Amino acid sequence: MALAELAARLNCAEYKNWVKAGHGLLLLRAALQRYVGEQIHAFHRQLVARHADRLAPSGRGCTGSCTPRGRQFQPACSLCKEWKKEILNHHTHRNGEVNWGNCRPWLWPSNSWEFAKAYMPRGKSDISGPDKCDASALLNLFNFCDHFSSVDQIKVKEVIKCRNELMHSSDMKVSSSWLKTFGNHVQNLLNEFQHVPEAERAQTTIEKLLSSDWAVYIPGEDQLDGLEGEMSQSHISEIEAELIKERLHEISLAMEAQGTMSEKDLSKMQILRNFLKNNHDLQRTLKAEIQNLEDLVQLYSQKQSTKDTPEENYEQEEGEGCPLPKRKHMV
Numbered sequence: 001m002a003l004a005e006l007a008a009r010l011n012c013a014e015y016k017n018w019v020k021a022g023h024g025l026l027l028l029r030a031a032l033q034r035y036v037g038e039q040i041h042a043f044h045r046q047l048v049a050r051h052a053d054r055l056a057p058s059g060r061g062c063t064g065s066c067t068p069r070g071r072q073f074q075p076a077c078s079l080c081k082e083w084k085k086e087i088l089n090h091h092t093h094r095n096g097e098v099n100w101g102n103c104r105p106w107l108w109p110s111n112s113w114e115f116a117k118a119y120m121p122r123g124k125s126d127i128s129g130p131d132k133c134d135a136s137a138l139l140n141l142f143n144f145c146d147h148f149s150s151v152d153q154i155k156v157k158e159v160i161k162c163r164n165e166l167m168h169s170s171d172m173k174v175s176s177s178w179l180k181t182f183g184n185h186v187q188n189l190l191n192e193f194q195h196v197p198e199a200e201r202a203q204t205t206i207e208k209l210l211s212s213d214w215a216v217y218i219p220g221e222d223q224l225d226g227l228e229g230e231m232s233q234s235h236i237s238e239i240e241a242e243l244i245k246e247r248l249h250e251i252s253l254a255m256e257a258q259g260t261m262s263e264k265d266l267s268k269m270q271i272l273r274n275f276l277k278n279n280h281d282l283q284r285t286l287k288a289e290i291q292n293l294e295d296l297v298q299l300y301s302q303k304q305s306t307k308d309t310p311e312e313n314y315e316q317e318e319g320e321g322c323p324l325p326k327r328k329h330m331v
Helices: 002-010 013-050 078-089 112-119 135-144 153-167 176-193 197-211 233-258 263-277 280-285 287-305
Strands: 314-316 323-325
Touching: 002 013, 002 233, 002 280, 013 112, 013 135, 013 153, 013 176, 013 197, 013 233, 078 112, 112 135, 135 153, 153 176, 153 233, 176 197, 233 263, 233 280, 233 287, 263 280, 263 287, 280 287
Parallel strands: none
Antiparallel strands: 314 323
C-alpha cells in the first residue's frame, strides 16, 4: 500500500521535481554543516580573545534574566548589551530585523552556536548545533554574518530565493525548467566551497540526483530506480516526510508571525489536507506535526470568532511578542 501511494505521487513529474529539489537542499546542508560549525567556533573564539574585557570579563556573567521576545531584545545586564552590540557589528544588515528570540543570550560568552542563531531566520531556538540545522538556517547565516563575506553573496541569495519558492509552493510542485535552474544555482554556490571535501562530493551527488528517474514499478517484484541504486523506497519516503514537515512548520511560523490566520493560510492548509488525505503513509508518519498545525488553526479560528475575551486568558507568545491564547508549545 505504501509503495503504491509513493508510486502514485512520483508519477506526477512536478511533485517528483519538488521532492528532488528538497533532497538537493538536504544534501547541500549536509555538505556544509561541518564547515559551518568549525567556522563559527573559530570566529566566536577570536571575538572572545580580542574583546575579553567586554565579552568574557572575569567573574561576570548573565544571570539568565535577559530574555528576548522575537525581534525585541533589551538586555538587562551589561554583558548581554556588549554581546548584542558585537552581533550587530558583524551583521550585514545592521538596520535590519534580528531574530533575537532564537537565542539564549546568557550562553553567548560560552556557546558559539547560540551566537550564530542571531543571524538565522525565526523559529531556530531549539536548534542546538549545525548538525540539527536546515538549509535555510545555514544559508541565512552566510547571508547575514560578515564572517562569511568571502562567499559570493549573489550565489547565496539565489539559493535562498529557490529554497523559499520551493517551501512556499502551495501544491508542492515545480517545473522541470525550475529544477534545472535550481540545480545550477546550487552548483554555483558549492563552487564557493572547493576547499571543503564534502561540498566537492555533493556536487557530483546532486548532479546525479537531479538527472535520475525515480520510477516506481508495482507489478511483481517492486523496483525503485534511484541514484545509482542508492535511493530505496524508505529513503525517498524519509526525504518526503522531512520536506513536508518543514512545509508544515513554515505555515505555522507564518501564522505566528502574523498573529492571525489569513485566507491564504487557510488555502494552504486545505491543499495540504487534501494531499495527505489521499496519502495514508505520509499521514501516519506526520501525525504529530499535522495535529500541531490543526491545533494552531483551531486556536486562530477561535481567536477570530471570539470577541471581548478576558485579558487574563492571554499570554505573550515567545517569538513575535503577539498576544495569543494559551496553547501547547509547537514542535
